[in-house]
Amino acid sequence: MPAVQETVERVKRIDVDQYRYGFETLIESDKAPKGLSEETVKFISEKKNEPAWMLQWRLEAYRRWLTMTEPTWARVDYPKIDFQDLYYYSAPKPKKTITSLDEIDPEILKTYEKLGIPLREVAMLEGVEPKPGEEDPARRKIAVDAVFDSVSVATTFKAELKKAGVIFMPISEAIREHPELVQKYLGSVVPTSDNFYATLNSAVFSDGSFVYVPPGVRCPMELSTYFRINERNTGQFERTLIIADKGSYVSYLEGCTAPQRDENQLHAAVVELVAHDDAEIKYSTVQNWYPGNSEGKGGIYNFVTKRGDCRGNNSKISWTQVETGSAITWKYPSCILRGDNSRGEFYSIAISNGYQQVDSGTKMIHLGKNTSSRIISKGIAAGKSQNTYRGLVTAHRKATGARNFTACDSLLIGDKCGAHTVPYIEAKNSSATFEHEATTSKISEDVLFYCIQRGLTQEEAVGLVVNGFVKDVLQQLPMEFAVEAQKLISISLEGSVG
Amino acid sequence: MHQLNKLDTKMALLEVKDLKVRVEEREILHGLTLTVNEGEIHAIMGPNGSGKSTLSHVIAGKPGYEVTDGQILFKGEDLLEMAPEERAAKGVFLAFQYPVEIPGVATMTFLRTALNAQRKARGESEYSTPDFLKKVREVSKSLNIPQDMLKRGVNVGFSGGEKKRNEVLQMALFEPSLCILDEMDSGLDIDALRIAADGVNALHSPKRAMVVITHYQRLLNYIVPDIVHVMSKGRVVKSGGKELALELEASGYAQFEDAA
Numbered sequence: 001m002p003a004v005q006e007t008v009e010r011v012k013r014i015d016v017d018q019y020r021y022g023f024e025t026l027i028e029s030d031k032a033p034k035g036l037s038e039e040t041v042k043f044i045s046e047k048k049n050e051p052a053w054m055l056q057w058r059l060e061a062y063r064r065w066l067t068m069t070e071p072t073w074a075r076v077d078y079p080k081i082d083f084q085d086l087y088y089y090s091a092p093k094p095k096k097t098i099t100s101l102d103e104i105d106p107e108i109l110k111t112y113e114k115l116g117i118p119l120r121e122v123a124m125l126e127g128v129e130p131k132p133g134e135e136d137p138a139r140r141k142i143a144v145d146a147v148f149d150s151v152s153v154a155t156t157f158k159a160e161l162k163k164a165g166v167i168f169m170p171i172s173e174a175i176r177e178h179p180e181l182v183q184k185y186l187g188s189v190v191p192t193s194d195n196f197y198a199t200l201n202s203a204v205f206s207d208g209s210f211v212y213v214p215p216g217v218r219c220p221m222e223l224s225t226y227f228r229i230n231e232r233n234t235g236q237f238e239r240t241l242i243i244a245d246k247g248s249y250v251s252y253l254e255g256c257t258a259p260q261r262d263e264n265q266l267h268a269a270v271v272e273l274v275a276h277d278d279a280e281i282k283y284s285t286v287q288n289w290y291p292g293n294s295e296g297k298g299g300i301y302n303f304v305t306k307r308g309d310c311r312g313n314n315s316k317i318s319w320t321q322v323e324t325g326s327a328i329t330w331k332y333p334s335c336i337l338r339g340d341n342s343r344g345e346f347y348s349i350a351i352s353n354g355y356q357q358v359d360s361g362t363k364m365i366h367l368g369k370n371t372s373s374r375i376i377s378k379g380i381a382a383g384k385s386q387n388t389y390r391g392l393v394t395a396h397r398k399a400t401g402a403r404n405f406t407a408c409d410s411l412l413i414g415d416k417c418g419a420h421t422v423p424y425i426e427a428k429n430s431s432a433t434f435e436h437e438a439t440t441s442k443i444s445e446d447v448l449f450y451c452i453q454r455g456l457t458q459e460e461a462v463g464l465v466v467n468g469f470v471k472d473v474l475q476q477l478p479m480e481f482a483v484e485a486q487k488l489i490s491i492s493l494e495g496s497v498g
Numbered sequence: 499m500h501q502l503n504k505l506d507t508k509m510a511l512l513e514v515k516d517l518k519v520r521v522e523e524r525e526i527l528h529g530l531t532l533t534v535n536e537g538e539i540h541a542i543m544g545p546n547g548s549g550k551s552t553l554s555h556v557i558a559g560k561p562g563y564e565v566t567d568g569q570i571l572f573k574g575e576d577l578l579e580m581a582p583e584e585r586a587a588k589g590v591f592l593a594f595q596y597p598v599e600i601p602g603v604a605t606m607t608f609l610r611t612a613l614n615a616q617r618k619a620r621g622e623s624e625y626s627t628p629d630f631l632k633k634v635r636e637v638s639k640s641l642n643i644p645q646d647m648l649k650r651g652v653n654v655g656f657s658g659g660e661k662k663r664n665e666v667l668q669m670a671l672f673e674p675s676l677c678i679l680d681e682m683d684s685g686l687d688i689d690a691l692r693i694a695a696d697g698v699n700a701l702h703s704p705k706r707a708m709v710v711i712t713h714y715q716r717l718l719n720y721i722v723p724d725i726v727h728v729m730s731k732g733r734v735v736k737s738g739g740k741e742l743a744l745e746l747e748a749s750g751y752a753q754f755e756d757a758a
Contacts, residue, residue: 444598445561445562446598447598447600449560449561449582450594450597450598450600451600451608451612452559452582452583452586453558453559453560453582453583453586453591453592453594454586454608454612454615454616454668454672455583455586455587455612455613455615455616455619455672456583456611456612456615457581457583457615460611460615464600464603464608464611465600465603467602467603468600468601468602468603468651469601469602470602471602471603472602
């Protein structure tokens with residue numbers, strides 16, 4: 001049987017039920033009643049001990065949401081979601097103040113262990129200082145603000161960050177402790193009226209991360225948050241807000257895995273980034289949520305709004321994403337290039353297998369003068385999946401000297417999947433330079449046989465070829481994540497070659 | 499093959515016995531027999547469509563070929579029972595007529611992945627990165643292959659000559675006991691051909707056999723065979739010493755068409 005044919009056969013047999021991270025942690029949780037109403041919004045706000053202005057903000061969003069309809073323009077197909085049949089809040093129950101990792105529920109620690117991300121390792125890393133001038137990636141510290149379901153259960157490295165003046169905390173805490181910052185920036189990039197899912201998030205968001213880096217500060221460590229969805233039928237509504245003040249730098253890493261389940265789960269996160277003059281934000285994501293079983297049942301619905309605002313001159317925002325999970329992905333991390341000479345980047349690897357549907361891409365909105373953007377998108381479709389790149393590049397009439405380079409490459413494994421590229425390009429002034437390149441290719445029999453003749457198994461051969469295909473993007477990830485991402489790519493392709 | 503008797507004291511490395519092969523209902527090899535002993539250099543010559551490349555693909559285990567009869571033994575073991583990657587680990591190496599490009603995969607990475615995969619399959623320990631680097635530097639130096647080539651994507655943007663040298667480099671690194679060179683001369687100018695052939699000659703050893711598949715005699719000016727086989731219509735129709743190649747050059751393949 002020809003190799004690709006064999007791959008196709010194996011894809012037919014894939015059983016994503018073997019989903020690596022498909023386990024559930026038994027922890028009592030504290031839930032809001034099912035369904036969405038003003039009462040639900042008030043319940044959440046109360047649970048979080050929020051000030052009145054925050055509740056008001058939520059309620060306005062909720063009322064706005066009632067007037068909105070779900071977007072249908074994406075190339076994804078799923079049964080209608082009953083928004084009254086979901087829980088909008090759940091939190092692990094045992095609540096007491098945690099001062100060290102040892103006090104965390106052992107069940108939670110075990111979960112992290114299965115994920116290969118033991119918090120203990122983080123604690124161990126404490127105090128391991130690389131010598132000055134020495135960049136040892138294995139020793140570089142990562143601060144983990146662990147989001148377990150909706151509530152952050154552990155926050156580490158706080159002290160060191162505090163010394164640098166960096167604020168890194170759950171957004172629920174920031175609302176209480178830094179209301180002036182939150183009020184100033186929350187919704188300033190993604191307004192409450194932005195889109196159906198962002199508005200829903202604004203009404204019911206449970207928790208997420210807040211980062212503020214003061215002027216001139218280079219954040220002393222990578223900031224990392226690991227998300228887990230762990231409660232059956234619980235919509236997850238993360239809200240993240242990152243502000244890099246003038247001349248500052250921060251790199252934020254986000255990684256996700258979720259346990260398997262039968263019913264679809266809605267996830268509608270909002271991430272807002274603000275970069276002031278000369279500031280830089282690097283936001284990296286590795287996403288591996290439950291993609292559904294071999295019949296395409298179950299799996300996470302991922303409707304995310306991520307947007308960065310290069311508000312200041314010479315500012316820079318860079319998105320890097322490795323998307324391997326979710327049944328439906330609807331995600332367009334974008335940059336508003338408002339400041340003069342600002343720069344936006346989008347590096348993406350989107351892998352779909354089984355019955356997954358991915359509609360993802362970016363928007364680069366050039367408003368300031370001499371702004372530049374770069375888009376490198378790598379889509380890999382296997383099984384019966386559909387993989388769409390959708391991108392918008394616009395230059396405002398005042399955005400003179402705007403430059404964009406876009407390269408969209410798609411790789412097909414088997415002949416039951418689809419790859420689509422939908423680029424929108426609008427230049428409203430004649431000095432803009434936009435370049436767009438796109439390729440679609442299949443892994444050829446000859447390439448696979450060449451590798452196999454040199455001793456690789458078929459699976460290793462596919463892994464090697466795919467890793468070569470996505471190399472440009474993997475290189476953008478911080479070292480720790482690049483390794484994890486490479487593992488993920490192999491895991492998600494395991495299904496495609498048996 | 500009575501004229502080969504003087505070599506029979508050597509151990510048989512590859513034994514192809516009455517091999518019949520089909521591709522999509524059409525029989526390409528109609529009962530081919532061939533024995534290659536260790537340390538020998540064989541040349542297989544023949545016109546286009548005589549089944550030379552099919553033979554090399556079937557030995558290496560390329561998908562798409564159906565063996566309907568006969569057998570292939572490699573070091574006495576049934577080769578057809580083995581997956582293609584097992585055959586590689588056992589020491590079967592095919593130098594491709596058209597080596598493929600693998601964008602984004604550095605040649606160095608490819609070499610290490612392949613070598614370690616073979617070693618693992620044989621139950622040997624995998625090379626650590628420093629040990630591997632040392633070995634690959636040694637080998638490439640001995641073949642006059644510039645280090646720069648190792649950093650580039652596998653065969654990406656390589657000239658025809660560079661691609662063939664990359665094949666020779668892999669041959670040297672993996673240390674196979676049987677090397678099949680499929681139309682190695684295609685697409686090479688005379689200088690590139692000489693360089694590639696020098697590499698092959700350097701790798702010839704008393705334990706390692708080479709099977710050189712070629713359409714033209716000119717390659718055999720550089721790689722001198724012990725035995726020359728003429729293939730026509732899916733069979734070996736004549737075998738002889740190196741002078742057979744010269745004879746072919748002078749009179750062409752037509753005389754063998756009837757023999758098949």
